Amino acid sequence: MTPIHPPFETNNSGYLDVGSGHSLYWEEAGLSSGIPIVYLHGGPGSGIEDSDRQYFDPTHYRSILFDQRGSGRSTPHASLEDNTTWHLVEDMEKLRELLHVDKWIVFGGSWGSTLALAYAETHPDRCLGLVLRGIFTLQREELLWYYQSGANFLFPEYFDPYQAIIPPEERGDMMQAYYKRLTGDDKAEQLRCADAWSRWEVSTSRLIVDPAYIAKADDPKWALAFARIECHYFVNGGFMKDGQLIEDAHKIKHLPITIIQGRYDVVCPAKTSWDLYKALGGKDNPNVVYNIIGDAGHSAHEASIEKALVDAVEKLKSIGK
Template identity: 35%
Template sequence: MKIMNLRASQGLPARMATIPGVSEPNPTPDLAPLRTHGLPVGHGHVLHVQEWGAPDGLPVLLLHGGPGSGCSPLLRRGFDLTKYRLICPDQRGAGRSTPRGGLMHNTTAKLLDDLWLLRRRLGVERWLVAGGSWGATLALLHALDQPEGVLGLLLRNTFLAREADIRGFFEGAPAALAQGWTGMPELESKAAQALAIEWWRWERLRCGQSDEAQTPAGEVLEAQVDRYRVQSHFLREGCWLQEPPLLDRLAALPQVPLRLLHGEQDAVCPAGGARLLQAAVPWAELEMLPGVGHDPAHPLLQAAQRRALDAFAGRGDFGPPGDAV
């Protein structure tokens, strides 16, 4: 069953045929994005999209995690911006897309429609697709949905969106979070803020990040509330990927270069899931990283990503993995 069937099963309309115009290049690409776009995708949603790097570089679709998190400078690390053209969309309801935290008409199938529209708006025939956690999930689904548009897949700490993955993330969490995360979208302001702080703390703990960061407050906290509203909205629906499960869909994946980078100590997306993913996609190369968790900034993960990207820019594949499994 291809992802197109997911769209049809939800009674969604056919994709839009009109493509909005493209914004002009930024005059100072060394100090700011190469280009910034506002992409209307229907039902009041407008995606915030930034491009970085070389205008004539190898196109890369860079997908953020979450759902609901938005792109960040951290995700651009490892890319040689003299060789790559990074295309970084904030997904519906996320980052600087509007309405921030918007849940109406915000589903996995809608995110895939948006990527279809984005590729056509920018005139990209084929692109390398990179993403981590939920971004890796979405990358796989995009390759199923638009196999003709994908040059390769570079995936970090892939989230399989199984019920066990979702339930496992909240195991051991404070009672308020473990029992209340599914109700996040309906909470009033103060209750939503309190739960968002609990979620933020728990997420940092599971990612192995320091607890020294300042607790979100003010506008930063409001952004976290909107982020977790979107995440709760997706997770409580199983990301619309339960029937059939993601692993069962992958037989239709295009046979393009596929590198899986995964931390052996990942407590958010356990390493066993990466091995199941490789078994489902036999040509995929799995590089397990010892001592690495879910943190995308870990030096070993950054080094492995840079090696793979430098190889792809030069030869069209990711080269030999540092620790193939």
């Protein structure tokens, strides 16, 4: 497996007006004439980081990254207005057209895998292939496992502070209780809830709990966008029919697809990735690779996950030749 590439700078960046008051920050790096590959960040709401472009060989790929609505450097910050899965799918098309890209590889993990599937199933003719990590399809059972009951059996000491911020009489629907507060008028309460919500997630994302990674939640601006936008999507079921992305997987089974899944991923357990693999044809479909990483959890920044992601991208270098 190949390690991630050394840091490198962007070639170009800007803002794209996508309507409804939203302006998306975007950037591109690597070889301007290379194979286009678009990076979809997680959350929703987390935004991109400089290290995200290091999965892509800058001597071969033209990497394109952007902050989704309300996230990162996009404006307005933490906005929920006209912010749905399908708005983001449309935004990707507008960005593709702005940058004069005919087709691109779609790369996403966690929520990024959700958006990648939604986009590819809507626009399969614009995809060269997909690299997906920590599969999340926003089904109700996935949400309940992590935010209501399931993951707390493995991380009880981190779940308790997440639960404690909600009064006992409202704990029967934790997502709805958080949503009420994250969208309420009390700004101090918004920030308290954003901190608790975000800290629960970053505490459970790695196989080995990493205090430095948990410190991401110390940034109130990042935590507010992350918690508000996630909760907005989750209480609304991703603005799609439950199970839709698995049901529609047949639309992309002709594309080269690599699925990378941490065996001990608590945030997005392996069952969903396995269900997707089967929906894509499983072992009978030579286009699909299913790669379980035996010593990793959810985070893309665990060493074995990083290597598997870079390796998957390396294997797609023949596309377009």
